[in-house]
Amino acid sequence: MHPDPRQQAKAALGLTRQECLDPDQRLAERYAVDQWRAEVLDKVELRDLPVHIKNRVHMRRAAVWSTLAFAHARRNEPAQEAANRALSELGSVSKTDLAEEDMSAYADAGVRAGSVRWAVEPAGAPGVGLHVLTKPGQPGETCVSLYAQTGAALASRCTYGIVWPASARANPKGSALTLAVQPMAAWRELWVYHQGAAGWIVDVLPPAAIEPDVGYAEFAGWAPGAAKMLVVREARVEGRFKRSFEVLGLDTLAVEKWADKPDSLSLFYRWQDPSWKRQTVSLR
DSSP states (O other): OOOOHHHHHHHHHHHTOGGGSOTTOOHHHHHHHHHHHHHHHHTOOOTTSOHHHHHHHHHHHHHHHHHHHHHHHHTTSOOHHHHHHHHHHHHTSOGGGOOGGGHHHHHHHHHHHHHTGGGTSOOOOOOSSEEEEEEEOSTTOEEEEEEETTSOEEEEEEESSEEEEEEEEEOTTSSEEEEEEEEETTEEEEEEEEEETTEEEEEEEOSSSSSSOSEEEEEEEEETTTTEEEEEEEEEETTEEEEEEEEEETTTOOEEEEESSGGGOHHHHHHOOHHHHHHOSTTO
16 A cells, blocks of 8 residues: 555554453464564664654564564574564664653563563573573473582472573572573563572562563672672553562562662662673663
């Protein structure tokens, strides 16, 4: 029909809305729909569009490609390219030109892209004396075991979600380790292996105390000389996005202090992990 660029962009955005997806679709059907959504959005010619419409297309592309990255990981296929595309599209958004009505969509795209960022991060040393190994469990299940440097198994837990081994980070004392595990396309939890009075335990820290929706929880650093860890959580709660930078006690994982900016917490400001600061999307 020879649409002009604005008509083309409007049609593509209308056809690819997240809220129009069927929640009861099977995984294979959803994967095909998401591939189609990505193709539709890639046909939009951005060059002559107003900045605010370009932003909307970039945000929608980021959301769709993050979903595809998760789908690739679930299918045991390389997810790096799709996750890279999601992060690149998010980075292409001009924040100074965001319309007020687009702020929620920007937060949504940020959380979705941030939830799969470990697909593009290189594996690093988890820390002193601790490491994790994964092996298949029941069909579709992955079991994660924590091992000491001596080779002794310390704790184990299984999941039907995606385990991101590159995210493993141990504290300097070798008494705790965190791991990113993603059970849903836009919901990434933080597993915390830590040593208690009765031995090693594994606790799951969700992005928010609600039914899984859109959100992530991620490790941001260890506070030296204290049994405390730094965590960032960002999630949609009752229709609004909330981002919190938190200091947690390792023994109970209770939040001791929190703020909406890392500079507002002295412990967070001083001891945030440099690699986290370089890689996270929470500071966008």
